[in-house]
Amino acid sequence: MGARAVGVPDATSHQDIRTAVRDLCGRFPPEYFRRIDHARAYPEEFLEALTKAGWLAALIPEEYGGTGLTLTEASVILEEINRSGANSGACHGQMYNMGTLVRHGSEAQKRAYLPKIASGELRLQAMGVTEPTAGTDTTKITTTAVRKGDRYIVNGQKVWTSRVQHSDLMILLARTTPVSEARKKSDGLSILLVDLRTAIDHGITGRPIPNMVNHETNELFFDDLEIPAANLIGEEGKGFRHLLDGLNAERALIAAECVGDGYWFIDKVTKYASERIVFDRPIGQNQGVQFPIAKAYANTRAADLMRYEACAMYDARRPCGAEANMALMLAAAASWEAANACLQFHGGFGFASEYDVERKFRETRLYQVAPLSTNLILSYIAEHVLGLPRSF
Numbered sequence: 001m002g003a004r005a006v007g008v009p010d011a012t013s014h015q016d017i018r019t020a021v022r023d024l025c026g027r028f029p030p031e032y033f034r035r036i037d038h039a040r041a042y043p044e045e046f047l048e049a050l051t052k053a054g055w056l057a058a059l060i061p062e063e064y065g066g067t068g069l070t071l072t073e074a075s076v077i078l079e080e081i082n083r084s085g086a087n088s089g090a091c092h093g094q095m096y097n098m099g100t101l102v103r104h105g106s107e108a109q110k111r112a113y114l115p116k117i118a119s120g121e122l123r124l125q126a127m128g129v130t131e132p133t134a135g136t137d138t139t140k141i142t143t144t145a146v147r148k149g150d151r152y153i154v155n156g157q158k159v160w161t162s163r164v165q166h167s168d169l170m171i172l173l174a175r176t177t178p179v180s181e182a183r184k185k186s187d188g189l190s191i192l193l194v195d196l197r198t199a200i201d202h203g204i205t206g207r208p209i210p211n212m213v214n215h216e217t218n219e220l221f222f223d224d225l226e227i228p229a230a231n232l233i234g235e236e237g238k239g240f241r242h243l244l245d246g247l248n249a250e251r252a253l254i255a256a257e258c259v260g261d262g263y264w265f266i267d268k269v270t271k272y273a274s275e276r277i278v279f280d281r282p283i284g285q286n287q288g289v290q291f292p293i294a295k296a297y298a299n300t301r302a303a304d305l306m307r308y309e310a311c312a313m314y315d316a317r318r319p320c321g322a323e324a325n326m327a328l329m330l331a332a333a334a335s336w337e338a339a340n341a342c343l344q345f346h347g348g349f350g351f352a353s354e355y356d357v358e359r360k361f362r363e364t365r366l367y368q369v370a371p372l373s374t375n376l377i378l379s380y381i382a383e384h385v386l387g388l389p390r391s392f
């Protein structure tokens with residue numbers, strides 16, 4: 001779709017990755033994801049195939065058994081997954097969590113975990129940050145990790161912790177120094193790697209949260225969970241800063257998923273509007289139908305550029321908070337605009353599951369709320385990019 005401008009990446013760049021991921025996704029037709037969605041199940045076979053092909057080890061360096069791709073290339077993988085009609089929500093955790101483990105883990109941790117994650121022996125799909133009372137104000141989290149000898153003892157609660165039931169490991173953010181004793185409110189937070197295989201029912205209990213999309217997500221309760229001190233990632237008290245690498249990767253990657261969704265909706269509605277005859281002509285001949293689709297396409301292309309910029313800055317190890325946030329916001333808005341046009345011009349059929357539009361419509365709506373709500377992104381731009389007075 002669209003001719004490639006000189007030097008500017010777009011939906012035709014990285015053809016080798018696109019072709020290979022499309023081939024793999026082609027083995028999982030829309031009926032597969034429809035069935036999984038209806039059953040509220042997890043796409044195990046799809047995950048297995050992605051793992052076997054090495055795609056979920058994209059951000060693991062080759063020396064640890066991974067494929068050693070850049071964030072840009074990893075984002076193309078997730079874009080293609082979503083563009084094929086699937087949903088990366090079941091698997092993207094393993095990619096963005098690498099931003100934390102690969103960049104901040106010790107050599108011993110990387111040697112112990114990365115080769116096993118790369119081979120599929122272990123999954124690192126879960127990240128526990130959000131808490132019910134703190135909400136987006138992450139520095140107010142109240143889950144604590146108290147050092148006792150060679151262990152941390154964790155107590156507290158998390159909410160919306162996704163893929164826990166299908167992961168072996170989890171990145172956990174907890175407070176190790178009370179906020180009253182920390183120099184800044186973002187200090188005193190630490191990241192611990194939790195082995196879910198031993199922790200579930202031995203310090204962690206959970207409750208799945210039924211939700212609008214088929215997203216496996218949970219409420220977790222920590223009751224004297226013991227974690228070896230060796231599982232501290234990075235420096236104690238600097239966890240918030242370490243986590244930002246994972247969060248920026250997450251935002252840029254999810255922006256790419258939204259771009260994939262946007263193109264999926266546009267392809268789908270363009271085809272339908274060209275074929276559906278009402279009043280003796282294709283509905284797509286009416287400009288009232290063309291314009292919302294064309295506008296969504298223009299906005300998806302624009303968001304795509306910001307996603308490439310965010311990924312390129314991340315890959316160059318330059319600060320990319322603003323770009324990653326803007327990419328997520330623009331891409332989530334564009335995919336939602338495309339979703340609305342697609343649903344609207346499918347008429348009643350947009351609501352029928354067999355067209356997959358209603359499923360993708362629900363799935364793409366999430367990204368204006370999670371991983372970060374649009375308002376918080378605007379507030380970040382206002383304060384950190386434009387220098388407007390801090391509002392909270």
Ligand SMILES: Cc1cc2nc3c(=O)[nH]c(=O)nc-3n(C[C@H](O)[C@H](O)[C@H](O)COP(=O)(O)OP(=O)(O)OC[C@H]3O[C@@H](n4cnc5c(N)ncnc54)[C@H](O)[C@@H]3O)c2cc1C
Pocket residue numbers: 126127128129130134135136137159160161162163211215217366369370371372373374375376379392
């Ligand atoms: C399906 C799903 C999966 C998720 N997976 C994970 C996961 O794996 N790990 C994890 O840690 N978290 C996860 N989350 C949590 C997600 O990141 C949060 O839900 C999201 O960041 C919003 O936080 P909140 O729900 O606490 O909203 P709140 O912070 O309560 O905010 C609610 C709304 O109020 C508005 N608002 C709040 N403060 C302001 C302000 N200062 N100015 C303007 N508007 C404001 C925003 O519009 C916001 O959407 C997931 C969430 C969902 C729904």
